[in-house]
Structures are given as structure tokens and as C-alpha cells.
Amino acid sequence: MIIGVPKEVKPDEYRIAMLPVGAQLLVQDGHTVIIEKNAGLGSGFSNDDYADAGAEIIESAEDLFRRAQMIVKVKEPQPDEIGRLRANQVLFCYFHFASSHKLTLQCMKKNISAVAYETLTDEHGRLPLLTPMSEVAGKLSIQEGAKCLEKPMMGRGILLGGVPGVPPANVLVLGGGVVGINAARVAAGLGANVTIMDINLDRLRQLDEMMPPNVTTVFCEPHAIERYAVQADLVVGSVLIPGARAPKLISRELVSNMKKGSVIVDVCIDQGGCSETSRPTTHGDPVYVVDEVVHYCVTNMPGAVGRTSSSALCNATLAYCRELASLGLQGFLDKSPGRAAALNMQNGRIICTAVAEAFPDLENEVRFVSSGRVE
Numbered sequence: 001m002i003i004g005v006p007k008e009v010k011p012d013e014y015r016i017a018m019l020p021v022g023a024q025l026l027v028q029d030g031h032t033v034i035i036e037k038n039a040g041l042g043s044g045f046s047n048d049d050y051a052d053a054g055a056e057i058i059e060s061a062e063d064l065f066r067r068a069q070m071i072v073k074v075k076e077p078q079p080d081e082i083g084r085l086r087a088n089q090v091l092f093c094y095f096h097f098a099s100s101h102k103l104t105l106q107c108m109k110k111n112i113s114a115v116a117y118e119t120l121t122d123e124h125g126r127l128p129l130l131t132p133m134s135e136v137a138g139k140l141s142i143q144e145g146a147k148c149l150e151k152p153m154m155g156r157g158i159l160l161g162g163v164p165g166v167p168p169a170n171v172l173v174l175g176g177g178v179v180g181i182n183a184a185r186v187a188a189g190l191g192a193n194v195t196i197m198d199i200n201l202d203r204l205r206q207l208d209e210m211m212p213p214n215v216t217t218v219f220c221e222p223h224a225i226e227r228y229a230v231q232a233d234l235v236v237g238s239v240l241i242p243g244a245r246a247p248k249l250i251s252r253e254l255v256s257n258m259k260k261g262s263v264i265v266d267v268c269i270d271q272g273g274c275s276e277t278s279r280p281t282t283h284g285d286p287v288y289v290v291d292e293v294v295h296y297c298v299t300n301m302p303g304a305v306g307r308t309s310s311s312a313l314c315n316a317t318l319a320y321c322r323e324l325a326s327l328g329l330q331g332f333l334d335k336s337p338g339r340a341a342a343l344n345m346q347n348g349r350i351i352c353t354a355v356a357e358a359f360p361d362l363e364n365e366v367r368f369v370s371s372g373r374v375e
């Protein structure tokens, strides 16, 4: 199989979807790996690193998309890339379709097959290809949130951990999954007063056991959200219903009642965000203010730390990528229900139920099936 790895073109995206070692192993498996020139520079890998690993360096994205049977990338295809997609091409990357009607329709029209990192599950029902980036984003959410709380960034002028004699900030984490755990740990490590909410009681029990004493667990329901959000200096949005749009837990009215200069870091913005006031932003222009509440809603947070993120991502994706290349799409899907769950679109047909439910109008565009099995 010819596997193409393009240079990421989303604004301020420095990750690459394959390390030189990945290229080497795929070549050893008998495949051809083509890498767009300079695709690895943002993560610290030179063209020579890939050439030495046996990959072919391709001058232009056009040629890469034209030749590759399977495209392996990080972020969802951007407008220029969509124009280059070919019917029946397999794309293995993050898509987050439910947050974008436009992207979903465009990919349908291109008749591609979309194997999404974010819905692939392992034998325990976990999301192994979302986890590494969620670990990065969870830690970054506090780093960025702490910065946004500084006065020059339009924040309240509060130091997250306080100092002796001055109390620390209140941090509210909505969703106690991978992002939430990492956010809570870092915030607690800095000395903040942390509350973490989830609707999964077993998860809350686990968190209660594993978190330090300055982290309190609270069941997530509208009254509790309201009570804690108005006291919060920093709110981290980290809920997920896999494949679906994020639930809107913070209303516009609640934002207007939050402290002036408080901060919302809506990490789940890639699935639409959990605040009614959230809209996607970029690393170049990461924040905006609504009702004097600072919003940070960058959809590709791990892109800012490409060296760490590319390694973390590829550590998780490479084994699946090798399987996909060697078994072909159907062989890969047949291997386990978790792999089948990664198939969001097959030759332009929506396969993932959560995506179909997010856009009922697209149901008439093409038929969709409820299981991951291609029929």
C-alpha cells in the first residue's frame, strides 16, 4: 500500500502523524511511505530523518494526495486538503465530524472512507488514540488557563496556587475523563482548590481515591454546575460523549453570572464545546471575552507542543496504522468491534451513528448503517 503523510496545514499545527521509526517499520512491512517535504520540521524531524528511514520525500501536497492510497494525518482535512481528496481514499486521522456539518458533507461528497482516531476503542472500551492527546490537552488546559487569569491577558489577576496568606484560585473541571484527570492533577499540583464533576459515579469513586486532598469530586447536575461555576476562577470543559456533539452544560446566562475576569478553557470545543458561549479559536488568536469572562477555545491544543504530542500520538497510532495498511480497511474493521467503531464514513456514507444523529438532514444525502460493519 502507498501511505502518504502530509504536512499539517491547520493554523499553528506543528504535529506530524508519523515518526521516522513508523515510516521504517511500514517500509519493512512491504509498504511505500511518502512524506511531504518539511512535514516533520515542526516536531523536530528533518527530511533526512525520514529518507534514512526509507520514506520517499514528496515536494508537494498535490502529488502526495494524488499518489497515496491511504492518508495518515493528525487533524481533520482542511479546505485545501479536501479539494485534493480522491474517491475511495482511506483517511486515518482525527475528524470530530459531529462538530462540523460542512466538513461532514464535504467528505461525503468526496466519497472517502474516514477511520477516526477519536472513536476507535480498545477491548476495555477506552479510546486509545484520543487518550494521548487528551493527556497533553488536560495538562495544557491549566497552563493556558493560569496564563489567561493574568491581568494582561484580561483575567482576574489571580495566581492559581495563591501564596501564604492569600487563598488559591477555585478551579472547576467538568468531566473527569482523561482531560479532566490531567487538568485536575496539574491544578492541584499548583495548589489550586479543585472541584471535578462527572455523571459517572464509578469514575467519581475512582477520582476520589486517586486525587490529592485539594481535589473534591461532585456529581454533575445543573444545580451543582451553577453553584460551582459562579465561584470558579477557572472552568475547564472536558466532557465527552464519543462521536457526538458535547452537551451544553454552561448556559449563556450562567456565563453572565460568573466572576468578571474568570476563565473558561473549553477543551471539548473540538466536539462543539460545553458552553453556549464557546466558539473555536486558534493558537494565533486563542482568546475572546464574553460578559467579561475570558474564553480559550483552541481546537488543536496539543499542536502547540508538537515534539511531545507527535511522539505521544504516534506511540498510540502506529500499531493500528500498520494493521490498517497490512489487512486493508475491511480486514481491519473485522478484527474487533472497537476497530469497526473507528469507521465514521465508508465511501461517502456515514457509518457512525452519533455523527448521523448530529446531522439528521444528511440522512437523506446518503444512507447510513448503525454498526461499524460495512454492508
Ligand SMILES: NC(=O)c1ccc[n+]([C@@H]2O[C@H](COP(=O)([O-])OP(=O)(O)OC[C@H]3O[C@@H](n4cnc5c(N)ncnc54)[C@H](O)[C@@H]3O)[C@@H](O)[C@H]2O)c1
Pocket (backbone or CB within 6 Å): 118, 130, 131, 133, 134, 137, 174, 175, 176, 177, 178, 179, 180, 197, 198, 199, 200, 203, 220, 238, 239, 240, 241, 246, 247, 249, 266, 267, 268, 269, 270, 271, 298, 299, 300, 301, 302
Ligand atoms: N481542544 C483540544 O485540543 C483537545 C485535545 C484533546 C482532547 N480534546 C477533547 O476533550 C474532550 C474530553 O476528552 P477525554 O479524552 O477526556 O474524554 P473521556 O471520555 O476520557 O472523558 C469524558 C468524561 O466526560 C464525562 N461526561 C460525559 N457527559 C457528561 C456530562 N453531561 N456531565 C459531566 N460529565 C460528563 C464522561 O463520563 C467521561 O468521564 C473530548 O471532546 C476530546 O475530543 C480536545
